[in-house]
Amino acid sequence: MKKRTVSEAFYKSLPVLAGYVVLGIGFGILMQKAGYGVLLTAAMSIFIFAGSLQYVGVSLLSGGAGIITTALTSLMVNARHLFYSISMTERYRDSGKYKPYLIFALTDETYSLLCDGKIPEGCDKNLFRFLVSLFNQCYWVTGSIIGCLLGSVLPFSTAGIEFSMTALFVASFTEQFITTRDHIPAITGLVSTLLCLLAFGSENFLIPAMVLITIVLTIVRGKEEGEK
């Protein structure tokens, strides 16, 4: 049963393998370009394990951000993890010794693999979820170390590789837009942020944008409730 669980978990994690290695390499290259070594790069991928924050983190590190800016940016960029956790509270409730790691490793990609709750036949469900999460993190850590080590010796110019982060979000945005019927949240996010960018400038717009998004969505909910 154990062997079967390992192979099923590996199979389940395959769609994330290439993506994490590529995005991890992209992150590693950014770190190397910003002048940071393998140790710091690996530490980020092991202890933070959140792709978007790590990408943003490179500019926090190199841009001389302070403690409060860093904490607030982490809060803003990763606030969505609250909601992944909220929707997994039921499923992870009885996962025993695996629970702390399962919660720690709940990234966008891991969430999207495990949120349907399906477990292959003949597998220990907690071990299966644990291994899928662990394999994903291995891909991520490996990719970022490769990127940091080989960034400068890759046989082609890497100018423009930073676009992979934009591409990741644009792809997720498009996918969510296709799969959900209610487009109000997505449009609220885009428009509120754009307005705040224009109003507050590119340094200070994230926090007002978060506040505005929450207010607008709360008003929308009030309206929907009123209509019912």
Added chain:
Amino acid sequence: MREYLLVFIMAFVTIILRFLPFIVFRKKVPPYIQYLGKVLPQAIIGMLVIYCLKDVSFASSSQALPVVIAVLSVVLLQVIKRNSLVSILGGTVIYMVLVQVIF
């Protein structure tokens, strides 16, 4: 040392965010939080898209055009293929070719 302090803060905040709901909602999730849990992920991704594009100067066509073309390619690839990996790789390669070779 400053770098490690900042990394510690990023890790700490992320861990708190991931664990908090499990600690607070051991029993029941209030409807308002359930609602936010449902709508916020999409809004946040929208916010992150704008965040990535914040430093693009739309006054300069050599800077704006590669971004616009590559973003549209990602959208198009995602609509056609429905595979995020293909869209991310495709869009990034297109962007890299545009900035390195053409613009």
